[in-house]
Amino acid sequence: MKDKNYYSEPDIAHGLQSGTQAILESISDGVFTVDRSWKITSFNRAAEEITGILRKEALGRQCCEVFRSSMCETGCALEKTMGTGRPIINRSGFIINAQGSRIPISVSTAVLRDENGKIIGGAETFRDLSEVEGLRKELEGKFRMGDLVSRSPLMEAIFEIMPAVAESPSTVLILGETGTGKELLARTIHSLSPRADEPFVAVNCGALPDTLLESELFGYKSGAFTGAVKDKPGRFSLVGKGTIFLDEMGEISPAMQVRLLRVLQEKTFEPLGSVKPERLEARIIAATNRDMEKLVEDKVFRQDLYYRINVVRVEIPPLRKRKEDIALLVDNFIQKFNRIQNRKVPGMDVQALSLLMAHDWPGNIRELENAVERAFILCADSEITIKHLPPEIIGMDRLSVGTDIKMARQNIEARAIYDAIERNNFNRQAAARELGIHKSTLFRKIKELNITLPEQDGRSRQQS
Known part of the structure; x- marks a missing residue:
């Protein structure tokens, strides 16, 4: 047989x-x-x-x-x-x-x-595996949009409006502290938009004096000034039907504000030395880390220009308000550096991650990326530990005192509780539901961790 x-x-x-x-x-x-x-x-x-x-x-x-x-x-x-x-x-x-x-x-x-x-x-x-791959992308999509990664409810609100913002041709104003990723958000809007195949051009308005910024944006014609021996197209011309990103808009002078206002109103621009206007077909995305309303109030920034750029407004929260993203961002940076440097660093241990979570990150995501890159360089191909982190993150005394890890974890827990309460308008009961704990447990944690909150419960204010 x-x-x-x-x-x-x-x-x-x-x-x-x-x-x-x-x-x-x-x-x-x-x-x-x-x-x-x-x-x-x-x-x-x-x-x-x-x-x-x-x-x-x-x-x-x-x-x-x-x-x-x-x-x-x-x-x-x-x-x-x-x-x-x-x-x-x-x-x-x-x-x-x-x-x-x-x-x-x-x-x-x-x-x-x-x-x-x-x-x-x-x-x-x-x-x-098409269905499995589709489910994976759907899950990843909840935490990722373009090059942006987040699981924070604050960023989730931005993710929800991003497709509509990208589809629209309207001017966008991105607000956020230095290092929060304003240009990355602008690039993501561009990549999701119908202009994705067109150029994306970024200009730092705060890094150039008026004369250079003017020629950079508008370009000039031959003979416009001494030394202008041939025509030079400006960024408004080179970007074509793409997207131009004007960073640090709060830094430009009143004279340049007038010229930009005309561009936004008329959708045309004139190179230096030209008498013939050219059509602006690009979409404008502006960004600043300044308080624009305060600048308008102080008459430093033109109100009419502010209204022109503030058609669609997106505010990126600082990293200290979205600390639940730190682990995700760290993993993302390590994967990125592994690809760039052809290495196999497996990740970061819990204690090192705890210290990152306890830090306030005044430099936001840019500071976090720099800290991870430094640790990545020092760790060879082993797991990143506390000893690889920058001294300003760990504090020299924490290298030998184990109790600071416990303190760091308590700081993380306190921050998570405070943020949940703040998101729920200081309604303790609603915050407890979001955190998945009993209200009495929340009250005990508030007391143990010395969390300072307004005396009046958010629910009480809503009822009054």
């Missing part, structure tokens, strides 16, 4: 035995077999559906012509299995189906032997 685990050469040539074939036809994984010449000898129903290639078109052809996989040319799983006799389980990759779409898959391979144990072919099963 033939061993059920073996197939003879005629079996492969004429398809699998009817019982086995019935089973293979009923499963959702694609399965195909090849002979020693790499010609496909069987091809089940799921393989047809996933690849988009009919069985009659696949049989007898070289497997690489049918199963167009990312592994075919460099590291074919089935070739390795046929060479070693050892199976490969769940190797990830992708195929290109008959419609030209990229399909993520996982592959498993095994050899086929005859009654004498001789390898006469191979079998490969592959699973369509």
Whole structure:
């Protein structure tokens, strides 16, 4: 009696035995077999559906012509299995189906032997991971939008409006402290917009004196001033139909404010030395770390220009108000530095992360990234620990005093509780529900951690 685990050469040539074939036809994984010449000898129903290639078109052809996989040319799983006799389980990759779409898959391979144990072919099963990949992206999308990552409720509110903001052609004003990622947010808006294929041009208005800023933005014509021997297009011209990001808008002079107001009102600009206006087709995104309303009140910034740039307003919260993002950001930075420097730093230990969570981050995300990069340089390829963090983060006394870790964790807990209470308008009961603890537990924690809160409960104010 033939061993059920073996197939003879005629079996492969004429398809699998009817019982086995019935089973293979009923499963959702694609399965195909090849002979020693790499010609496909069987091809089940799921393989047809996933690849988009009919069985009659696949049989007898070289497997690489049918199963167009990312592994075919460099590291074919089935070739390795046929060479070693050892199976490969769940190797990830992708195929290109008959419609030209990229399909993520996982592959498993095994050899086929005859009654004498001789390898006469191979079998490969592959699973369509499109749905899994879609769920992964959906989950990731809750924490990521473009290059922005966050799980903070404050940032979630920004994520919710981002698609609508990106779709609109209106001017956007981004407010936030230094280092919060205003340019990154502007780039994300651009990448999500219909202008994504057009240029994104950033100009730091606070870094240039008026004369240079004017020529940088508007450009100039030959002969406009001494030394202008040929035309030079400005950023408004070079950006075309893309997006121009004007950073540090609160720093520009009153004279430049007048010129920018005209650009926003008329949607035209004139290069220096020109008498013919040019059409502005770009979208403008402005940003500042200044209190614009205070600048307007103090008559430092023109009110009419403020109204022109403040069509859609987005405020990025400082890192100290979204500390739940620190672990996510640290992981993101470590992955980034691993890619750039071709290293394999596994991550950061809990104690080091606790100290990062306890820090107030006056420099925001930029300061955090610098701290992680410094630690990344010092840690070789080991896990980042307290000793790798900058002295201003750990405090020199904390290197030898273990109790400071406990203090850091208490600071984290106190900050999380205070932030939850503040988000709920100082309503303790609502904050307890958000934190998933009983109200009495919250009151005990407030007392233990010496958290100072307004005397009146938020619920009381709402009722009064």
